[in-house]
Amino acid sequence: xxxSLPQWGRMTAFGAxxxxxxxxxxxxxxxxxxxxxxxxxxxxxxxxxxxxDKLKFLxxxxxxxPTIRSSGGAFTAADLDEMMRKYISKETKTPFTPIVNxxxxxxxxxxxxxxxxxxxxxxxxxxxxxxPKKRAALVDELLASDDYARKWARYxxxxxxxxxxxxxxxxxxxxxxxxxxxxxxxNRSWDRVVSEMISAQPxxxxxxxxxxxxxxxxxxxxxxxxxCERKPDIIAxxxxxxxxxxxxxxAECHDHPFDRWKREQFHEMAAFFANGxxxxxxxxxxxxxxxxxxxxxxxxxxxxxxxPDHLRVAAAAYLVYNSDNYWFARxxxxxxxxxxxxxxxxxxxxxGPDKDVVHQLIVNRVSSAFRYAGFDPKWLFRLIMxxxxxxxxxxxIDKPEDLxxxxxxxxxxxxxxxxxxxxxxxxxxxxxxxxxxxxxQNPSTPQSDLEGTVQQALLMMNNGQLQKQLSNSxxxxxxxxxxxxxxMVREAFLAVLARTPTPDETKRYADFIKSSKDxxxxxxxxxxxxxxxxxxIVKR
Amino acid sequence: xFHQNLLSVGLNREGAITRRSLLQxxxxxxxxxxxxxxxxxxGLNAAEMKKEGRACIMIFLNGAPSQLELWDPKPGTDNGxxxxxxxxxxxxxxxxxxxxxxxxxxxxxxxxTIVGKEAAHERGAYHLRTGRRLTGSSNHPHIGSxxxxxxxxxxxxxxxxxxxxxxxxxAGFLGVKYAPFMVxxxxxxxxxxxxxxxxxxxxxxxxxxxxxxxELAAVGAKAIANEHQELYQRAKKMMASPRxxxxxxxxxxxxxxxxxxxxxxxxxxxxxxRLVESGIPFVExxxxxxxxxxxxxxxxxxxxxxxxxGVSALIAxxxxxxMLEKTLVICMGEFGRTPKINQRTPEVGRDHWxxxxxxxxxxxxxAGGQCIGTTSDDGTEIVDRPVDVDDLFxxxxxxxxxxxxxxxxxxxxxxxxxxxxxxxxxxxxxx
Numbered sequence: 017x018x019x020s021l022p023q024w025g026r027m028t029a030f031g032a033x034x035x036x037x038x039x040x041x042x043x044x045x046x047x048x049x050x051x052x053x054x055x056x057x058x059x060x061x062x063x064x065x066x067x068x069d070k071l072k073f074l075x076x077x078x079x080x081x082p083t084i085r086s087s088g089g090a091f092t093a094a095d096l097d098e099m100m101r102k103y104i105s106k107e108t109k110t111p112f113t114p115i116v117n118x119x120x121x122x123x124x125x126x127x128x129x130x131x132x133x134x135x136x137x138x139x140x141x142x143x144x145x146x147x148p149k150k151r152a153a154l155v156d157e158l159l160a161s162d163d164y165a166r167k168w169a170r171y172x173x174x175x176x177x178x179x180x181x182x183x184x185x186x187x188x189x190x191x192x193x194x195x196x197x198x199x200x201x202x203n204r205s206w207d208r209v210v211s212e213m214i215s216a217q218p219x220x221x222x223x224x225x226x227x228x229x230x231x232x233x234x235x236x237x238x239x240x241x242x243x244c245e246r247k248p249d250i251i252a253x254x255x256x257x258x259x260x261x262x263x264x265x266x267a268e269c270h271d272h273p274f275d276r277w278k279r280e281q282f283h284e285m286a287a288f289f290a291n292g293x294x295x296x297x298x299x300x301x302x303x304x305x306x307x308x309x310x311x312x313x314x315x316x317x318x319x320x321x322x323x324p325d326h327l328r329v330a331a332a333a334y335l336v337y338n339s340d341n342y343w344f345a346r347x348x349x350x351x352x353x354x355x356x357x358x359x360x361x362x363x364x365x366x367x368g369p370d371k372d373v374v375h376q377l378i379v380n381r382v383s384s385a386f387r388y389a390g391f392d393p394k395w396l397f398r399l400i401m402x403x404x405x406x407x408x409x410x411x412x413i414d415k416p417e418d419l420x421x422x423x424x425x426x427x428x429x430x431x432x433x434x435x436x437x438x439x440x441x442x443x444x445x446x447x448x449x450x451x452x453x454x455x456x457q458n459p460s461t462p463q464s465d466l467e468g469t470v471q472q473a474l475l476m477m478n479n480g481q482l483q484k485q486l487s488n489s490x491x492x493x494x495x496x497x498x499x500x501x502x503x504m505v506r507e508a509f510l511a512v513l514a515r516t517p518t519p520d521e522t523k524r525y526a527d528f529i530k531s532s533k534d535x536x537x538x539x540x541x542x543x544x545x546x547x548x549x550x551x552x553i554v555k556r
Numbered sequence: 557x558f559h560q561n562l563l564s565v566g567l568n569r570e571g572a573i574t575r576r577s578l579l580q581x582x583x584x585x586x587x588x589x590x591x592x593x594x595x596x597x598x599g600l601n602a603a604e605m606k607k608e609g610r611a612c613i614m615i616f617l618n619g620a621p622s623q624l625e626l627w628d629p630k631p632g633t634d635n636g637x638x639x640x641x642x643x644x645x646x647x648x649x650x651x652x653x654x655x656x657x658x659x660x661x662x663x664x665x666x667x668x669t670i671v672g673k674e675a676a677h678e679r680g681a682y683h684l685r686t687g688r689r690l691t692g693s694s695n696h697p698h699i700g701s702x703x704x705x706x707x708x709x710x711x712x713x714x715x716x717x718x719x720x721x722x723x724x725x726x727a728g729f730l731g732v733k734y735a736p737f738m739v740x741x742x743x744x745x746x747x748x749x750x751x752x753x754x755x756x757x758x759x760x761x762x763x764x765x766x767x768x769x770x771e772l773a774a775v776g777a778k779a780i781a782n783e784h785q786e787l788y789q790r791a792k793k794m795m796a797s798p799r800x801x802x803x804x805x806x807x808x809x810x811x812x813x814x815x816x817x818x819x820x821x822x823x824x825x826x827x828x829x830r831l832v833e834s835g836i837p838f839v840e841x842x843x844x845x846x847x848x849x850x851x852x853x854x855x856x857x858x859x860x861x862x863x864x865x866g867v868s869a870l871i872a873x874x875x876x877x878x879m880l881e882k883t884l885v886i887c888m889g890e891f892g893r894t895p896k897i898n899q900r901t902p903e904v905g906r907d908h909w910x911x912x913x914x915x916x917x918x919x920x921x922x923a924g925g926q927c928i929g930t931t932s933d934d935g936t937e938i939v940d941r942p943v944d945v946d947d948l949f950x951x952x953x954x955x956x957x958x959x960x961x962x963x964x965x966x967x968x969x970x971x972x973x974x975x976x977x978x979x980x981x982x983x984x985x986x987x
Binding site: 113297409410411412414422425427450454465467468469470471472473474475477478479480483518520521524525528537541542544545546548549550551554556 | 747790791898
């Protein structure tokens with residue numbers, strides 16, 4: 017897949033668009049052209065004074081690119097299943113795990129699309145539903161909820177801010193999350209969301225304190241750039257990492273040891289985000305600097321006359337709309353696949369050479385289909401979640417050839433754990449922060465590398481506020497009121513683990529309750545065990 | 557590279573076992589309880605396993621400190637900047653002026669010619685903590701996790717590796733048994749360490765929990781369920797540990813606390829001493845704030861001052877308690893800074909540089925007063941005795957009596973020596 021770029025690849029795509037744009041009615045009325053003798057005519061570019069101007073300009077670029085134009089038929093979950101079976105069975109004899117039952121599917125899909133486990137009422141209704149298409153219908157229903165938009169807004173908030181060293185006064189993660197919430201709620205396409213982030217240019221406002229929106233951080237889409245401290249080099253490496261899934265950050269100071277990215281390429285990309293000329297410091301002599309012109313990673317060179325605002329739009333266009341940049345669609349597909357299935361086709365943000373991609377044909381096919389579907393996030397959720405690859409039982413996979421023969425059990429995100437605790441026992445107030453901090457993890461780290469900690473265990477076991485609220489919760493009161501132990505255990509399982517207990521489990525806890533002197537305390541013990549179980553903090 | 561990373565869970569929980577190690581025979585159980593009894597039964601005792609109480613305190617200076625403002629100053633040259641030098645207890649060796657206390661220590665030794673390979677923070681920090689370079693998404697263990705594995709006691713009621721200030725790297729493929737216990741603020745008991753119910757009731761709960769986790773293991777999540785049990789067993793043991801008070805500074809006399817300095821870092825050093833004293837083999841203490849691309853000379857005095865006071869007090873205190881001989885103290889960052897001063901605004905500083913930088917060592921079999929390696933007058937070249945990161949890790953292993961050639965089995969089944977290459981810096985060693 018790695019190819020050297022032919023000369024024709026330089027400039028053509030964006031140059032053509034700029035030329036096209038020059039004749040668009042949207043831009044200011046064009047004065048009569050007076051061909052210069054020396055210079056070729058420069059494309060007329062619209063003024064970009066506000067974020068709205070930029071969006072309009074991006075819109076125009078989008079419309080003129082072949083990227084979005086559909087070709088070929090639709091790619092469905094059934095097509096995906098067929099492809100998976102074909103390629104995976106070539107490599108391994110390990111059997112696929114069976115498709116999960118309704119309760120497991122409901123909990124899994126609810127967590128994936130809303131971050132929350134389903135209520136007992138929902139479980140009862142879903143399992144009673146006899147419609148053969150109820151799983152697809154559930155996915156649609158969840159995708160339409162506000163919780164869907166909130167869950168994924170939070171996810172991206174944590175991706176963008178987890179590594180950020182920006183001063184707290186200069187960022188507004190909540191504004192970023194709230195903006196993403198509206199974008200996901202309106203099902204804005206991924207290319208537009210990312211374009212808006214990349215092309216933003218928050219300006220320091222004179223005479224306004226940092227904490228009082230001095231960096232225009234209350235405007236949500238400004239916060240990706242602000243998380244990168246407005247530094248061109250950080251913006252470049254985070255753009256490549258998060259939106260292309262490749263690691264060029266280490267090329268900043270030296271040539272990448274195993275990849276094709278060169279130090280110069282890194283700085284050429286950073287130059288898109290400078291407010292004026294961009295200089296690269298000499299490696300041996302930091303007092304020497306050389307000016308670097310903006311060139312995108314695949315060799316695209318914008319016209320040299322572009323002003324900073326246009327350069328940023330150009331960077332967004334090269335990232336998103338150049339169909340040679342298959343990394344953009346693939347990075348999103350790989351990340352979502354990794355979130356949903358538990359493993360990616362490669363580590364989400366540190367892809368080395370392309371040869372490290374497993375089942376490359378599959379991920380590339382899904383990625384191009386995602387592009388032809390207009391980068392529609394919901395389309396991708398439907399494709400994956402309606403497939404067998406997503407609906408299989410869990411297993412810990414330990415051989416690369418066995419990937420996607422089953423789903424990997426995955427740890428919930430810190431805010432999901434906090435939400436689910438709060439759903440059971442009410443608002444945590446003070447303890448919520450502790451839960452989120454203690455379970456914090458880099459959302460870009462593959463699930464297979466994540467580990468729990470002793471501190472997490474201590475928090476769930478002993479936190480005073482949590483234990484007290486659990487013991488006084490409406491759920492506890494409800495359980496105490498159920499006289500039959502079997503029935504009480506069942507309700508506890510449905511509420512905490514969102515599933516019916518097995519006969520063994522029912523008997524074990526019913527016996528335990530029966531043999532206890534203090535039924536009230538024994539119910540506390542049952543709730544303690546279920547909320548402390550691995551299953552409570554894991555997607556199965 | 558990819559496969560290594562992707563597939564670590566399946567094998568790593570139980571797969572990180574050396575060929576020679578007996579641990580292979582006892583790691584099947586969730587808590588590995590009874591391992592000491594087993595080892596005693598076949599003729600080894602706990603003291604031998606713990607290598608005579610060898611321990612290590614790693615002081616990590618996050619952000620990469622400037623070697624010219626640490627222990628390799630170049631006064632009177634363009635590159636030296638305004639930093640003055642002071643003489644030390646090592647003959648002919650000067651430190652930058654910001655380090656008056658460590659300059660007076662007879663126990664410290666210095667390597668001035670570490671040759672790094674990484675000049676980006678994340679990669680350098682990975683290299684200097686694991687001895688390995690970050691390739692793709694590697695999952696190598698922190699040297700503290702290796703020490704926890706080789707020197708620690710798995711049946712211990714305390715963690716074998718404590719990180720004060722939260723290390724970014726963990727046990728990697730060695731698994732949660734050897735993962736660092738992170739302490740945000742030094743000096744008080746860890747959060748939530750007090751049980752919410754009396755012991756017999758907790759035992760009952762734990763028994764039910766273990767059965768509950770077995771249910772998850774049975775449906776396909778064995779690795780995650782076993783790891784969860786491991787963590788809960790460790791948490792429970794720790795809650796009951798009489799050694800918990802070593803996390804606190806309270807029992808120390810005010811003059812001892814003052815000697816370490818009032819800073820969070822200084823108190824962290826004091827807690828590190830207390831933890832090692834209570835038998836914990838590896839403690840990391842962090843002090844960030846060294847990424848001085850700008851304002852270097854404005855920021856250096858206070859930052860260096862805290863570390864000078866804390867580390868010198870630590871070394872002196874270990875010595876006065878007879879612990880220095882067996883406790884290796886390491887003080888370093890992830891790389892160095894460019895000898896040439898940059899032209900940043902508003903105030904200049906130094907950028908990233910891995911070609912030559914400094915590591916300070918004391919105790920644990922290191923002879924005090926040695927200075928290894930020389931750099932050129934302008935600080936840009938090594939003139940004499942380059943030491944690479946493998947040599948450094950060989951030296952750690954020698955001091956801690958860890959066999960650097962011992963093999964770990966990586967998740968993909970490849971044997972990997974604890975340290976791949978290099979040799980100990982012999983000039984530094986007492987024997």
